[in-house]
Amino acid sequence: MSPAGARLGDLAERFSLELRGDAEYRIVGVATLARAQAGQLGFLANPAYRHALAGSAAGAVVLRDADAAAWPGHALVARDPYVAFARIAALFEVRPERPAGVHASAVVDANASVDPAAHVAPLAVIGARSRIDAGAVIGPGCVVGEDCVVGAGSELVARVTLVRRVRLGRRVLIHPGAVLGADGFGIANDAGQWIKVPQLGGVAVGDDCEIGANTTIDRGALDDTVLHEDVRLDNQIQIGHNVVIGAHTAMAGCVAVAGSTRIGRHCLIGGAAGIGGHLEIADRVTVTAMSFVSSSITAPGEYSSAIPAQDSRAWRRNAARLRRLDAFVRTQLRGHDGGRDD
Numbered sequence: 001m002s003p004a005g006a007r008l009g010d011l012a013e014r015f016s017l018e019l020r021g022d023a024e025y026r027i028v029g030v031a032t033l034a035r036a037q038a039g040q041l042g043f044l045a046n047p048a049y050r051h052a053l054a055g056s057a058a059g060a061v062v063l064r065d066a067d068a069a070a071w072p073g074h075a076l077v078a079r080d081p082y083v084a085f086a087r088i089a090a091l092f093e094v095r096p097e098r099p100a101g102v103h104a105s106a107v108v109d110a111n112a113s114v115d116p117a118a119h120v121a122p123l124a125v126i127g128a129r130s131r132i133d134a135g136a137v138i139g140p141g142c143v144v145g146e147d148c149v150v151g152a153g154s155e156l157v158a159r160v161t162l163v164r165r166v167r168l169g170r171r172v173l174i175h176p177g178a179v180l181g182a183d184g185f186g187i188a189n190d191a192g193q194w195i196k197v198p199q200l201g202g203v204a205v206g207d208d209c210e211i212g213a214n215t216t217i218d219r220g221a222l223d224d225t226v227l228h229e230d231v232r233l234d235n236q237i238q239i240g241h242n243v244v245i246g247a248h249t250a251m252a253g254c255v256a257v258a259g260s261t262r263i264g265r266h267c268l269i270g271g272a273a274g275i276g277g278h279l280e281i282a283d284r285v286t287v288t289a290m291s292f293v294s295s296s297i298t299a300p301g302e303y304s305s306a307i308p309a310q311d312s313r314a315w316r317r318n319a320a321r322l323r324r325l326d327a328f329v330r331t332q333l334r335g336h337d338g339g340r341d342d
Helices: 008-014 047-053 081-092 312-323 325-337
Strands: 018-020 040-043 060-063 074-077 143-146 161-164 166-168 179-182 187-190 193-196 203-205 216-218 225-227 285-287 301-303
Touching: 008 018, 008 074, 040 081, 060 081, 161 166, 179 203, 203 216, 216 225, 312 325
Parallel strands: 040 060, 060 074, 143 161, 161 179, 166 203, 179 216, 203 225, 285 301
Antiparallel strands: 018 074, 187 193
């Protein structure tokens, strides 16, 4: 975006929004309603923030038609203001220039292939038989191990590790500290002694996925661990070996998914949720934050299992009653079925 910004009319036309106000008004930046100033674009997506419209100094606001009457200034009316704002805000993102080529301090194996249009930053390492496609960015300190593929336009921001047999599609974004392709937790017990099960699979990541900082994705034991296209993983997530995640699914921070579970398309997994192993999760399932999924979910919908925080004294009373619940139920059953409690 040029320093002069963008005409409000041009933004409306480009993103198919309804303009209310002066088409010549220029937007030079974006901000929240509370912080926006003249020349900046704010947005109202959550009705809980509707009160902030009255005191906002924003030059223009993206909002729904139902909220437009409460805003006297320039407006862009959208069916989904948050999506519209995200697309407009991307125009104002300043991204560093990454010139094509391999930095002198990087180490590239003789059997690796790096496209001339890729960028390999200082202290990066590219292992044997790995391929870096055109427009890919391998950031500083990244390690791409053996037999990996980084697809066109993908970016490893910094200190990302692809251990081995990791294949990234196009336009994949991986944030610092993430590790893909480490050993899955495969062990067998032989008379009390653990025997390591070799992890012979890999990790396959589809186009347009994003993987957050310090997230870990284990490679498969035999088949691959798979993320289909447009999967979005937040920071500090653990994905076990042979997990398959369907397209357009998103997970918030600190989720853990145990091995060999299959998660459907368009699912939303809330922060710190846990999903057991060898399960099937249907398409369009929402699991709320802090929930634990211990059995398969076969129908779309919202699922919860967490107990919200409450006063400590009330929690202790409830916990004590919970411990006595089984005995209470058995007593009730004996009273209704002649003594049977099974």
